[in-house]
Amino acid sequence: MSPLLELLLAVVIGMAMGLSMALRRYGGCITFIFSTTSFVLVLLSFRFRFIGFLASGGGIAILLLILGMYVGLSMWAHLLAKAVDG
Numbered sequence: 001m002s003p004l005l006e007l008l009l010a011v012v013i014g015m016a017m018g019l020s021m022a023l024r025r026y027g028g029c030i031t032f033i034f035s036t037t038s039f040v041l042v043l044l045s046f047r048f049r050f051i052g053f054l055a056s057g058g059g060i061a062i063l064l065l066i067l068g069m070y071v072g073l074s075m076w077a078h079l080l081a082k083a084v085d086g
Contacts, residue, residue: 003053006046011066014039018073028078035070 018035043050053059 001046003048006043006048007027007053007062010039010042010046010048011069013042014066014070015073018070018077022080025081025084026077027081028074031077032070032074034066037074039066039070063077 006024014035018031018040021034052062
């Protein structure tokens with residue numbers, strides 16, 4: 001499988017885990033932890049080369065963009081949990 005497809009699949013699985021945690025209203029911190037952990041575990045299961053990815057041009061920017069999406073998702077989850085509490 002190509003590295004781009006592995007990265008895309010990891011992002012999709014991470015977002016799915018984050019959305020499931022957000023919709024269960026666990027809050028922002030738990031959502032961020034679960035989505036980021038599932039993203040990393042999927043990449044590790046594919047034996048993705050992090051060093052080569054981060055050393056490439058734009059690798060760190062792509063990683064920061066992905067983490068930014070997960071932070072946005074966790075902020076949304078925090079607002080959902082806060083709306084239920086009160």
